[in-house]
Amino acid sequence: MEKAAGDEDAGEAALDEITSPAFVVREQGQVVAAAGYRAWPSRTAHIGVLTAPAVRGQGLARVTGSATVAHALAAGLLPQWRARPPASRRVAASLGFEELGFQLSIEII
Template sequence: MTHSLAASTLQQIRDGWAGEFDVPVEVFAEPGSHTFGRDDAGSLVVVTLEGAQVAVGTPEAIERLQTLAPEHRADVEAVLTVLHGLQPEPLGSASLSYVERVLVPTGIEVAVGPVQNVDMLRDHCTQEEWDESGLIDMPARVAARRPDGKVAAVAGYERWGQHLAQLGVLTDPQWRGMGYAAAAAARAAQVSQNEALVPQWRCRVGNTASEDVAQRLGFQRIGHQLAIMLG
């Protein structure tokens, strides 16, 4: 994938994922497929960053995954087929994007700190949207406010180890497409960068609205994640 991320940023991204997987960071710098079987794994996760693909799962799941060519190991349907009998439940397939210089929208009031009315915003969205935002695990929140002062969108981030900030954003359905999500997410990304973290935008494949916001803020897609729970 073509991108302009600095080598130091890429190293932080690799370090972050290596820490999440508890694997040597070198495997994310080496092109090709790398697999790790864990007896205590409850899922199969496959992450591709540039030319390196790393999979962690139960030994049986890894053995079955290896029957697929590496280029098919990010395909949900193909992976589910080889996992037949292990009670696989897809958690999702997502793109992984990162940014160094955040492109900040103007003209929208953004507040950092305790955010009120989050429960009201949550009530206006579906449970799936709330879960996908990940805000429940993100204590550092930023609010973008409507002209009347009420919250139109909330963004936050969850710290992943020493290097990554996993971003999340949720917007009131009545105020979508007006720049509020971008304004809140941009400020959350900047706050995370003040802590020397690399903002990470993990977007479910097919969520074009989320992809559009990420691109508007300058995020660059360099990877992909597939996650499947095992029974």
């Protein structure tokens, strides 16, 4: 699925960095949507969600994202959804997240 989604979307979701269980939706035995979180300092759960391009717009990001948020809350963590792409921002808003600011990342070479 990450290959089909492309490097940019897969990198944004960063599912290879999650420390939680992965919450997935399968169709015909293939994972078509996945989400999880990476535990960050201050008991924060940084959520990542990825949906295969062929099945986007069917609510699968909301399903996997919701399961991830529920798991984080049950673990006593504060879910954080960094949503840059507009579609990700819409999913986050549908789950009750509110935009509070922006994140700036700097790579020192």
